Amino acid sequence: MAESIFRRWNQELTMAGAGVLFLLPLLAIQPKTYLTLTIAGLAMGMLLFLVASGVSIIFGLMDVLNFAHGALFAWGAYVGFSVFQLLMKWVEADSVLQNLAVFCIAMVAAMVAVGLLGIILERVVVRRVYGNHLFQILITFGATIVLVELIRVFWGPNDEVTTVPLTFSGNWDIMDVVISRYRVICILLGAIVYAVIQLILKKTKIGTIVRAGVEDRDMVQAMGHNIYLLFTGVFAVGAGLAALGGLAMSIFSLQVYPDMGGTYLLFAFIVVIIGGLGSVTGSLVGALIVGLSYNYVAYLVPWAAAGVNVLIMIIILLIRPTGLFQAGK
Amino acid sequence: MSGPTPVQIFHMEEKRKQYRSGSFFLKISLLALFLLVPFLFPSFKTVDLAMQIIIFGALVASFDILLGYTGILSFGHGMFFGLGAYCMAFLIGKYGMPSYSNLILGFVVAATASAVLALLISLLTLRVKAIFFSMITLAIAELAIVLTTKLSGLTGGEDGISFSTPGIFSVSYSMGEFMGIEITGKIITYYFILLSCLALFVAMLRFTHSPLGRILQAIRDNAQRAEALGNKTFVYQSISITFGCVVAALIGALYAMWMEYVNPESSLGVMTIMLDVLLMVIIGGMGTLYGGIIGAAFLKITQTFLPDLQSLAKHLFPQSELLHNILERWLLLFGILFILVVIFFPKGVIGSLQEYRIRKKKI
Amino acid sequence: MVEVQGVNETILKVEGVHTHIGQHHILQGVSFAAKADAVTVLLGRNGAGKSTTLKTVMGLLPASKGKITYMGKEIQKNKPFQIARMGIGFVPEHMGIFSELTVEENMRVAMLVEDDATARRLERVLDMFEALRKFWKSKAGNLSGGQKQMLAIGRAIVNDTSLLLIDEPSKGLAPIIVDAVIEAINQIKEHSVVVLVEQNFYMASSVGDDFFILDDGKVVQSGQVEELVRNEELQSRYLGISKVEESNG
Numbered sequence: 001m002a003e004s005i006f007r008r009w010n011q012e013l014t015m016a017g018a019g020v021l022f023l024l025p026l027l028a029i030q031p032k033t034y035l036t037l038t039i040a041g042l043a044m045g046m047l048l049f050l051v052a053s054g055v056s057i058i059f060g061l062m063d064v065l066n067f068a069h070g071a072l073f074a075w076g077a078y079v080g081f082s083v084f085q086l087l088m089k090w091v092e093a094d095s096v097l098q099n100l101a102v103f104c105i106a107m108v109a110a111m112v113a114v115g116l117l118g119i120i121l122e123r124v125v126v127r128r129v130y131g132n133h134l135f136q137i138l139i140t141f142g143a144t145i146v147l148v149e150l151i152r153v154f155w156g157p158n159d160e161v162t163t164v165p166l167t168f169s170g171n172w173d174i175m176d177v178v179i180s181r182y183r184v185i186c187i188l189l190g191a192i193v194y195a196v197i198q199l200i201l202k203k204t205k206i207g208t209i210v211r212a213g214v215e216d217r218d219m220v221q222a223m224g225h226n227i228y229l230l231f232t233g234v235f236a237v238g239a240g241l242a243a244l245g246g247l248a249m250s251i252f253s254l255q256v257y258p259d260m261g262g263t264y265l266l267f268a269f270i271v272v273i274i275g276g277l278g279s280v281t282g283s284l285v286g287a288l289i290v291g292l293s294y295n296y297v298a299y300l301v302p303w304a305a306a307g308v309n310v311l312i313m314i315i316i317l318l319i320r321p322t323g324l325f326q327a328g329k
Numbered sequence: 330m331s332g333p334t335p336v337q338i339f340h341m342e343e344k345r346k347q348y349r350s351g352s353f354f355l356k357i358s359l360l361a362l363f364l365l366v367p368f369l370f371p372s373f374k375t376v377d378l379a380m381q382i383i384i385f386g387a388l389v390a391s392f393d394i395l396l397g398y399t400g401i402l403s404f405g406h407g408m409f410f411g412l413g414a415y416c417m418a419f420l421i422g423k424y425g426m427p428s429y430s431n432l433i434l435g436f437v438v439a440a441t442a443s444a445v446l447a448l449l450i451s452l453l454t455l456r457v458k459a460i461f462f463s464m465i466t467l468a469i470a471e472l473a474i475v476l477t478t479k480l481s482g483l484t485g486g487e488d489g490i491s492f493s494t495p496g497i498f499s500v501s502y503s504m505g506e507f508m509g510i511e512i513t514g515k516i517i518t519y520y521f522i523l524l525s526c527l528a529l530f531v532a533m534l535r536f537t538h539s540p541l542g543r544i545l546q547a548i549r550d551n552a553q554r555a556e557a558l559g560n561k562t563f564v565y566q567s568i569s570i571t572f573g574c575v576v577a578a579l580i581g582a583l584y585a586m587w588m589e590y591v592n593p594e595s596s597l598g599v600m601t602i603m604l605d606v607l608l609m610v611i612i613g614g615m616g617t618l619y620g621g622i623i624g625a626a627f628l629k630i631t632q633t634f635l636p637d638l639q640s641l642a643k644h645l646f647p648q649s650e651l652l653h654n655i656l657e658r659w660l661l662l663f664g665i666l667f668i669l670v671v672i673f674f675p676k677g678v679i680g681s682l683q684e685y686r687i688r689k690k691k692i
Numbered sequence: 693m694v695e696v697q698g699v700n701e702t703i704l705k706v707e708g709v710h711t712h713i714g715q716h717h718i719l720q721g722v723s724f725a726a727k728a729d730a731v732t733v734l735l736g737r738n739g740a741g742k743s744t745t746l747k748t749v750m751g752l753l754p755a756s757k758g759k760i761t762y763m764g765k766e767i768q769k770n771k772p773f774q775i776a777r778m779g780i781g782f783v784p785e786h787m788g789i790f791s792e793l794t795v796e797e798n799m800r801v802a803m804l805v806e807d808d809a810t811a812r813r814l815e816r817v818l819d820m821f822e823a824l825r826k827f828w829k830s831k832a833g834n835l836s837g838g839q840k841q842m843l844a845i846g847r848a849i850v851n852d853t854s855l856l857l858i859d860e861p862s863k864g865l866a867p868i869i870v871d872a873v874i875e876a877i878n879q880i881k882e883h884s885v886v887v888l889v890e891q892n893f894y895m896a897s898s899v900g901d902d903f904f905i906l907d908d909g910k911v912v913q914s915g916q917v918e919e920l921v922r923n924e925e926l927q928s929r930y931l932g933i934s935k936v937e938e939s940n941g
Contacts, residue, residue, distance in 0.1 A: 065460050065463075065464075125668060125672075128672055133459065133460045134396075134400060134401075134402055134459075135671060135675070137402050137460070137463055138402065138607070138611065138667075138671050139668060139671050139672070141607070142664050142665075142667040142668040142671060143664075143668060144664075145604070145660060145661070145663070145664030145667065146661060146664035146665055146668065149658045149660050149661035149664060150661065152658055152661075153658055153661065205800060205801075208793065208797050208800055208801055209801055211790070211792065211793060211797075212790040212793060212797075212798075212801045215790045215791065215792060215793075216788055216790065218752055218772070218788075219784065219788035219790075220801065221752070221771070221772040221773045221776075222750055222752060222772045222773075222776055222782045222784070222788070223773075223776055223782075223801060223802050223804075223847065224773050224776035224777045224804045224851070225773055225801075226771075226773050227773065262471075263471070265467075266467060266468050266471055269464040269465075269467065269468060270468060273461065273464065273465075303476070303479045303480065306471075306472055306475045306476075307472060307476070310468055310469065310472050313465070313468070314453065317453060317454060317457060317461070317465075318453070321456070321457040321461075322457075326792075
């Protein structure tokens with residue numbers, strides 16, 4: 001019964017539910033703190049979106065569940081870390097231009113390196129287990145172990161501290177509301193990435209083919225497109241997105257450690273279950289929900305923060321198991 | 330119609346042949362070996378190794394019920410194992426005291442709690458997609474570790490709980506000498522756990538050969554058949570998963586008895602317990618139950634003698650630092666081994682042997 | 693089994709093809725040929741293996757045995773996208789419409805090159821199927837069944853298609869739409885060879901020239917469609933058509 005009501009009033013219910021969810025904390029939190037938390041939640045959400053979108057698209061198009069996504073996330077963070085180490089002067093400089101430059105270089109380096117890693121992963125390992133979810137999980141889990149251990153080999157097993165570029169750090173104080181600069185940057189980053197993805201999907205031919213492939217893989221092949229090349233490409237892009245998320249997150253949390261991928265992989269799964277596998281918009285909405293609820297609850301009832309997202313996930317599973325958005329949107 | 334039917338005669342013949350076959354002899358000798366370990370190799374290190382193999386062998390078999398027979402990958406198996414361990418720890422340690430009744434209660438609570446949790450999770454997620462089950466068990470397992478660590482008032486947190494086993498199982502107990510070895514509480518515990526694991530293993534075997542077990546294999550192998558059964562498939566799968574998880578919890582409780590200590594990382598850990606179980610089941614062979622023992626033996630023995638292997642390698646190749654680094658990261662090697670086995674020998678040791686046997690028979 | 697020996701060139705030749713789906717041996721040695729300037733119809737009951745045959749030719753299912761030759765080249769080992777690029781168009785049983793994409797986007801995915809020749813073909817398609825022009829910017833999922841079928845066929849012929857494989861185009865369509873599809877195929881057959889799978893005998897007899905009847909994964913009868921129309925005994929034996937039902941068309 002709940003499902004049929006949901007189906008008819010889909011959009012309205014989602015809006016109403018979301019609205020209630022996010023205005024509710026205002027009852028318990030001061031408006032100014034609420035704003036700070038909201039920004040923090042949105043920022044975290046955007047970063048989760050970067051990781052989750054890759055998982056979502058890869059599953060939507062290739063029907064592959066990539067458990068190695070967390071490891072790719074960690075690799076992105078570490079490559080970015082190394083770039084920062086090399087160009088530390090630019091990071092510490094009090095110049096927006098230099099900070100921006102080193103950040104961009106780090107982004108590009110991370111995305112390219114991990115994108116290549118993704119290509120290798122897809123061709124060597126994932127390709128052998130198309131169509132078999134169980135083996136996909138097993139094999140990508142194994143790949144995770146190998147990738148994480150390689151991090152330990154190349155960078156050492158210890159936690160490392162990351163540095164926030166000088167002009168990105170600190171806060172703005174607008175009418176007594178504390179807004180962290182870097183968090184706003186993360187939100188912008190996520191928004192830009194979402195916009196670019198949607199642009200590519202909706203306006204380019206290859207994006208159209210990907211959207212078609214999410215609906216009917218065989219048909220796209222029968223129409224003359226090399227779906228295997230497409231798979232490798234999408235996988236690499238997904239990996240690049242994860243790397244970007246890792247880089248941004250490492251600066252956000254001021255540390256990198258080899259196992260960092262694990263926690264965020266979990267978040268990514270919760271996000272795609274809530275948002276719907278195969279939908280980019282779903283990943284965005286799901287990620288924002290997860291980010292915001294985590295931050296509100298962490299402030300109010302600290303030990304429940306981790307659990308609240310699992311709870312939301314369970315509720316979604318009960319009333320709308322396929323997630324909030326359909327594949328392909 | 331009097332007398333047995335041809336089919337019944339066939340079954341009886343099969344049973345009789347079974348007791349004479351080579352593999353049966355192997356199984357009996359293996360059992361005899363484990364029975365004799367405390368007397369043949371009295372050092373604590375060896376007895377502990379044997380115990381770990383037995384416990385993990387049974388645990389992996391219970392995981393195989395989910396993976397090999399039901400076709401579902403659960404990342405929560407370590408959690409159920411830890412749940413059983415913690416139930417026992419609570420009842421004869423933190424919230425109770427070492428007594429036989431509490432010991433029994435510990436097993437009962439472990440079984441009940443795990444059954445409820447397993448049923449809940451499976452019924453909730455399986456009706457959607459099987460892969461959701463995997464993702465969610467991962468999430469819940471991690472959540473369990475976080476909660477156990479954070480709610481330290483209730484659970485002893487990161488430090489864990491230490492306790493002692495009651496009566497004849499306790500370390501201080503001694504039953505005198507037998508065949509030159511002192512029979513301590515530890516040794517009695519060893520035999521208790523060995524026999525319990527044996528009983529659980531037999532139960533699992535019977536489960537897989539039961540009508541339900543066969544239906545599950547049919548579901549696993551033939552998706553169309555599964556569709557014909559309609560919505561019922563996930564109910565069957567839930568029952569099977571619950572059974573596997575309850576066994577895991579009971580084994581966890583036994584493990585607690587042996588270690589007399591629980592803590593989140595060693596009892597619940599995803600990267601610790603779960604990883605080991607996965608490696609063992611893949612190497613030993615999915616869907617074979619016995620594969621668990623082989624996998625457990627391989628992994629545990631390698632882990633025990635790893636430091637020696639590492640120093641040997643260092644001795645042979647003193648220059649290569651990269652080699653040292655890579656060997657330090659034995660997990661890396663296991664990860665690569667894991668991937669290779671999944672790609673080239675997905676049936677593991679036992680599975681490949683079984684296939685080889687079948688192929689030989691056909692010729 | 694009658695071998696088709698024609699004066700016309702044989703565009704597609706299927707010889708002794710076996711296909712397994714899982715453990716099921718669906719095609720057990722299918723052989724037929726499609727000639728140029730003709731519509732070849734594959735007939736047969738449900739489950740006879742007609743769709744499987746088309747999918748095997750298209751490479752969507754692997755042939756476990758046998759040979760498939762197109763324009764003299766062997767294609768049984770090729771991948772679907774390679775086969776499509778050789779000029780073979782495919783309209784599957786379920787139409788394969790991308791519901792979330794617009795009609796325009798559906799056609800764009802179909803067009804392998806974007807040159808003048810393709811643009812002209814597109815115009816031809818839109819002339820043939822006015823509805824597609826009308827709903828150009830609408831989501832394909834909103835089209836009616838008949839319009840979806842038009843789109844599916846249009847997609848398959850917008851490229852330089854020499855061979856068109858169509859699987860049960862009349863399925864689930866109202867008779868008046870079926871007539872429109874017949875009209876379309878009659879136009880198409882002037883440019884391309886058509887291999888049509890059908891259960892609807894009216895449809896098959898309206899456009900078909902040569903026929904092959906499949907039963908249990910093998911070709912059991914073949915010949916000219918005109919003869920089949922007159923042979924009621926064959927119709928009832930392999931197509932399950934009784935004399936009472938004949939007033940269908």
